[in-house]
Amino acid sequence: MLTVASFNVNSLRVRMPHLTGWLKSAAPDVVCLQEIKCLDEELPRMEIESLGYQVSAVGMKARHGVALLSRAKHTVELRALPGDDTDEQARYLEAVIHVPAPHDRPVRVASIYLPNGNPIDDAEKFPYKLRWMDRLIRHARDLLKREEIVVLGGDFNVCPSDEDVFDVHAMADDALCQVETRQRWREFANLGYVDALRALYPSGRHYTFWDYQAMRWPRNEGLRIDHLMLSPQAADLLEAVGIDKEPRKLDRPSDHTPIWARLAA
């Protein structure tokens, strides 16, 4: 049994109390973090390791940044999404988790922070998001050839369908909901990746993000943008999935909350 989770912490240093409390209570085996917003050398490494996790990160100053935590040892395989050597934003980290015997099949996990892309009429931002998604599709296709247990987890900044949005009208011009964004999302999923949440909850409103503004959290006006995407070999093992709202209820929370999936690995 292996629980893999993803949590956009919106600053790791600010959110360490939330993260450590949640690691103790939820006890995930593997965690993908996004928006750590710090350099690698600024990671609170000892504090995380003292809770029993190996930690790797691709950080940058002040913005973006992703990390991977695992109870079992892991080996970092990629520190950037292939396909554009000029892209310097810290948004991708891929590792192989060495799950111990008797479940000794390797588990490949990537922590993904897909570009937001707003505003959509900006000369750079939305095109950058779409190019990044095209690179993700190519790499995800290559990964499938390995026929491994793969979990691509993260803040994908995509609302796959209208049911993943609290107010379609309010989000009509948002990069997370555009036709071009959703078309690429389906192209990615249709390669053979299973959206873990929708595999077990095909309908219904299951948000992972609530804006700090406009009373979105108390009104439950959110978005489903954090996803765990499973290769066929991972999807075959899917036992349970959930969105843990507890960290969002705390003081000074992230605007996201963790999503997790349990695999019979």
Added chain:
DNA sequence: ATGCCTAACACCGTTAGA
């Protein structure tokens, strides 16, 4: 139509987030 709220950086406001 805009700001709402939060974090980081560096300034006491601006940029970015989604």
